[in-house]
Amino acid sequence: MATTRSRTTAGAPQTTASMSRRILDEAARLFYEDGFPATSVRKITAACGVTAGSLYNHYESKEEVLYAILKRAYEDSEGMLEEGLLRGGDRADRQLAELVRELTLFHTERRVEGLVARTEWRHLPAEQAKEILDAQRRIRRIFERTLERGLAAGLFRLSDPRASRPAQVDVVAKAILDMCINAGQWFRPEGAVSARDLADQYSFLALQLVGAGPPDA
Known part of the structure; x- marks a missing residue:
């Protein structure tokens, strides 16, 4: 994957890294609220309390800001999934439970980034998209x-006696992914269900979907 063209360097002061994160966080919020086309560089700089020149010291364009937001989101979510696989050990049912838990947590605890990543990538240049x-x-x-x-391993069952053929793996995977990702559309931290409780419930539902019970402790 090509790296973002951010002008920050590994040896840059912490204040520079903090400003870069702030730009991405504020821009993600604006892209979520107003959409990428309606969000100007001026809006982003006003939200961050910086000048346009300061923003351009970090990112060369509004498109690069969007790319950096999405790149960070997908790198972080992939990292969380890899950690989930490790925690699941060598059993696919435990792995699936952990994968669902991690992806649900990402899309509830970082819901703005998740929603922007799902919808606004279409505004990127072709190579970055x-x-x-x-x-x-x-x-x-x-x-x-x-x-x-x-x-x-015989842990999952995708067949339905009422259907003419078993469900396809890719269809089931998409159904589970949609469940986790779409949680970001309705979940609210102040609601009756916490992000972790929802992640646990979704893990249980995913195992039910593939014909497996709760994994052994």
């Missing part, structure tokens, strides 16, 4: 491989 789509495919493939391992 392809990178984001590739990241989406990698995440889907993590779930598909886990389902395939569970089927091979």
Whole structure:
């Protein structure tokens, strides 16, 4: 994956890194509230309390800001999924439970980034948009491989006696992904269900969907 063209360097002061994060956080909020086309550089700088020149010291364009937001979101979510796989050990049912838990937590605890990542990538230049789509495919493939391992081990069952043929792995993976990702559209931190409680419930539902019970302790 190509790296963002941010002009910050590894040896830059912490204040520079903090400002870069602030720009991304405020821009993500504005892209979520108003959409990418309606959000100007002036709006972003006003929200951050900086000049346009200061923003351009970090990112060369509004498109680069969007790319950096999406790149950060997908790198972080992929990292969380990899950690979930490790916690799941060598059993696909435990792995699936952890994957669902991690992805649900990402899209509830960082819901603005998640929603922007899902909808605004279309405004990126073609090469960067392809990178984001590739990241989406990698995440889907993590779930598909886990389902395939569970089927091979006899832990999952995707067949329905009422259907003419078993459900396809890619269809089931997309259904589980949609459940986790769409949580960001309605979840509110001040609501009756916490992010972690919802993640646990979704893990249980995902296992039910593939015909598995709660994994053994």
